[in-house]
Amino acid sequence: MEHSLDLDDFKTKAKALNLAVDFSGKWATYRLLDDVQVRNTRGRNLVKSDPERYNLDRIEAHLKKNTGMFSVADVVNQYEEKIETIKNDFDYQVTIEPWQIDHVTTKGLYINVDFGLSQxxxxxxxxxxxxxxxxxxxxxxxxxxxxxxxxxxxxxxNNRFMMGPTLMRQLSLYNGTVPIAKEKVISTIDELTEAINFLASHGVTEGGEQLVRLEQQLLEAVQEAKKRLKALEQKIRDLNVLAKERIVSSNERTKDEELEQIKNQIASVKVSQRLLKGRYNETISQIDEYQEILQARKNKGK
Known part of the structure; x- marks a missing residue:
């Protein structure tokens, strides 16, 4: 919707993305043609908080405010790149040791795990x-x-499926490591930055409403990142306090084990903090640079 200029353009690009669109009824309906989806989904069910967002009137009003020229190939390529990015994204980084691996192939790893007490x-x-x-x-x-x-x-x-969090906890328990969480806001910032760059590469550098929306979302994501950095800093302080309490109150038999667990937790949080801080600082620099360019253009136009 951000990359179409009128309704026909929207329909053409939707078809190229294997999305069936029907505006003949009171509510617009959508269906993914390359998925197992059998029934159409009404537009009002896509965003519960704003059921009108993907209905015909709102879409037409939205498209009138768009700027820039995007070919069908451009939109398809960006969609495919986004799908690949989502596929390669992650929530947790878990380290495993060689003894936990059954064997390695060119396609991946076979990892030794237990399911319950006996499997x-x-x-x-x-x-x-x-x-x-x-x-x-x-x-x-x-x-x-x-x-x-x-x-x-x-x-x-006895074969069955195991969810990611269950596997993560088991692998970490076996080797005593703590998973490193990737803050979700990093993915949000990356996605918004890529979307803004895509618009810019097609001549939408200022004034277009779709760009204004993305810029506002990016600023909100940056503020969220700032809050998360403060929360992570507080978590590190809390863990350090907990470690001091354990030194005083724990018995000698369990003290070393408990302190080692806390130490690993602190190390994990610090890595998460470092990753987020790096992306936060990088984004702030990019925003500042972008605003300087816009200001220079305005000064030049005076």
């Missing part, structure tokens, strides 16, 4: 979700909504 087997993780480290360990990049097929060594009758 032992392997799970396959695609190579695009893994990264071999210099010390022989692997980093795995998992999403909370990932699921993996558990192959039971005792027989196929």
């Amino acid at each position: 032992h087997g392997v799970i396959f993780i695609g190579a695009y979700k893994t990264d071999l480290l210099e010390d022989g360990n692997y980093n795995l990049y998992l999403k909370t909504n990932d699921y993996f097929y558990f192959i039971d060594m005792a027989g196929a009758a």
Whole structure:
């Protein structure tokens, strides 16, 4: 919708993206043609808080405010790149050691896992979700909504699916590491930055309402990142306080183990903090540079 100039243009690009659109009824309906979706989805169900957003009148009003020229090929390419980005994105980074790996293939890793108390087997993780480290360990990049097929060594009758968070907890428990969380706002900033760059590459650098909307969303995401940085800093302080309390109150038998767990948690949070701070600072610099360019253009036009 951000890359169409009129309704015919919108329909053409929707068709190219395998999206069936029907405006013949009271409510617009949509259906993904390259998915298993059987029934049409009414536009009013796409955004519960704003049921009119994807209905005909609102779409036409929206399109009139768009600027820039985008070919069908441009839109399809951007969509495919976005799908690939989403595929490669992750929520948690988990480190596993060689002894946790059953075997490695060119397509990915087969990892030893348990299901419950008595089931032992392997799970396959695609190579695009893994990264071999210099010390022989692997980093795995998992999403909370990932699921993996558990192959039971005792027989196929016990095969089943295991969700990403369950796998993450088990792998971390086995080797004593703490998963590193990727702050969700990083993905939001990346997505908005790519969308703004796409508009800019097609001549929409200022004035277009679709650009104004994205810029506002980016500023909101930056503010959210700032809040998350403060929250992570507070979490580190809280963990340090907890460590001091454990030193005083824990018995000698459990103290070392508890302190090691807290130490690992602090290290994990610090990595998350460093990743977010780097992206935050980079985005602030890009925004400042962009605003300087706009100001220079305004001064030149006077």
